[in-house]
Every structure is written in structure tokens, then in C-alpha cells.
Amino acid sequence: MKVLSTIVERTGIATVFRRAIAGRSGLILALHRVLPAEEQSLCYNPHLVLSESAFVSLLQLLQRDYQVVPLEDVLSDPGGAEGHPKVAITFDDGWEDNYRVAFPHLLRFGMPATIFACTGLVDTLQTLPEERFARLWSQCSAHFNLEELVIDLNHWGMGRSKNLQLRPRQQYWSLELKRMPLSARLLLLDHLEQRYQITMPQLRRFLTWEQVRIMTRTGLIRIGSHTHRHSTLSSESDRDIRQELDDARISLWKHAGAVSDVLAYPNGMYNRRVQELVRSMGFNAALSTIPGFFTRESNPLAIPRIAVDNTTVTDTGTQLSTSRASFYFLSSGLRSAASF
Ligand SMILES: [Zn+2]
Secondary structure: OHHHHHHHHHOOHHHHHHHHHHOOOEEEEEEOEEEOHHHHHHOOOHHHEEEHHHHHHHHHHHHHHOEEOOHHHHHHOOOOEOOEOEEEEEEEEOEOHHHHHHHHHHHHHOOOEEEEEOOOOOOOOOOOHHHHHHHHHHHHHHOOOHHHHHHHHHHOOOOOOOOHHHOOOHHHHHHHHHOOOHHHHHHHHHHHHHHOOOOOOOOOOEOOHHHHHHHHHOOOEEEEEOOOOOOOHHHOOHHHHHHHHHHHHHHHHHHHOOOOOEEEOHHHOOOHHHHHHHHHOOOOEEEOOOOOOEOOOOOOOOEOOEEOOOOOEEEOOOOEEEOOHHHHHHOHHHHHHHOO
């Protein structure tokens, strides 16, 4: 903790946070999956996973030092009681473990959370394009086909960067893929999976509507839109953006009786055109993945969140410790610094 305080002081982060807390900020946490230790390696992206034990430690810490409230509460009034900042918990994508693993703990602690689901994935055996690409890359890598794969990707008009260093990196191509309109992305993946004979395991990765209804009936869990099919809105036409948002809205109402005017941008990607469309469709708030506090001055259509996963927070067994600047606020060291 002493080391952390030193880092906090030296980097000037404490001053920023003190100011932030003094300005009556709220915090919105962004999680994806919560998995028991033995299941974590099955997830294609470690940035999506928080271990179950770290999740429990997180809830203990929040119970002790924070006021955990529904998201709408932070959005309407981010200021918390003296020394107890308001925190809202959010989950993106609608993973099945939100119900199986995270929900029982949230119930036990009596803590509210909002799940931003892709309504087109609920109750299906579908896979996110990002996971399909990760599998494609690892299979090609294992069979020394990566060069061929990169040539194929180039043929599809991907890979605009002239930096050859980037070409062997999965992360680079994955981002390129996210920037494609969804229909083109799905077509490309279909083609490449066929060419390299990749088959995806048929698993239920996402929630069912029945699970959604069970959770929302408790009044503790709310459900919001993460679009219908996880499309990167900034890469879609106006018509397709409207369609994605409309389809998600209708599904939420039809299957869960839910109405929400809050959106979480898939892949955290948006631009001014997307914001204007989102606003014109009646959304009052949209959550980004930009790290930071939420204040009354925050842009309501680019609301910052704090990413929580195994790379930003670790559970040492007795206490949650932090490993990235965006998460320092959760340490008790910072809390005492922040309460000056
Ligand atoms: Zn997402």
C-alpha cells in the first residue's frame, strides 16, 4: 500500500482523484465475464475475464468503502455521501456467466448491476466475431498458415497500415476486423473458416431470456442495449445503426419487458454521427470504454467507465490489489488520499 501511495503521489494521480472526488464524481465499472479459476483459460480474451475470487473481493471492497447504486442513480446524481463515492456495476455483452457466476454473489451482497446485452445473441449458440477471429488466428498460427491468412486479409481490403511490424500481430488484425461493417465481417469470417477448415465449438456463451427474466424480476439486475448483434456503430450506415438499435429495443421489450434509454457502445467505438443518431433515437446516455470518473460535466453520450478484469485488478487472497492507473481509485490508499 505504501508503494501504491508513492506511485499515486509521484504521478500526480492523487491530486487528480482528490479533485475528482471533491467534484462529486461517480464511478461506473465495466465488466464482461466472471469465471471460476478452472474456466478462465477457455475464454479467448483475458481482457474480458475477472476471476470469481477477485469479483468477490471487489464486492467486499465496494461494500466497505463505496455506495453501490443502480446505474441510473449515478447518471442522475453522481455525488455520493461523504467519503463513500457512488459506484455502478455494469456488464457488457450478456455472457451466460453473468447469471451462473456473478448473479448469486450480487444477490448475496444485495448489489445492483446493469447488463448490456446483445439481444441477437441471447438464447442462441452464436459466437462473437472477435472470438471467431481469435480461433482462426490461433489455428493458423499452429499450422504455420499465418502468412497465408495475412495475404487473404489483404485481399479483403484489410491492413491499411504500412508498418510491417504490425502484420504478424493478432491484436492489429482484430482491431482492423472490428472496424469493418458487421455484414462484411461475417462474410469474411465465413469464408476464412471454410478455407482453413475451422469449426467453432457449439456452446451456449450468452444468457437465455429466461435467465434475463429471473435476474430482472429480483429488481436488482437491469438490462440495457449493447445493440442487437454487437456491431461497431461507427462503421455502419445510418440505416444499419437505426436497425441495430431498434431491433435491440424491440427484443428487450418483447422478451424481458425492459425499457432502457441507456446504451453501451460495442467495442467502445463511436463518433459524432453515431452520437447524434443515438440521441435522435431517444437514448439519454451512452457508455464508452474511456477510463475515468463520471461527473455532471461528462458528455452523456460518451460516459467514461473503469474497466475491471484480471489485467486491471488481481486478488491476492486477502485484499484486492491494483495493477493499472485506471483502477487506483479502488485501493484504500487512494481512498484516504482522496478524502483529504
Ligand atoms: Zn461488447
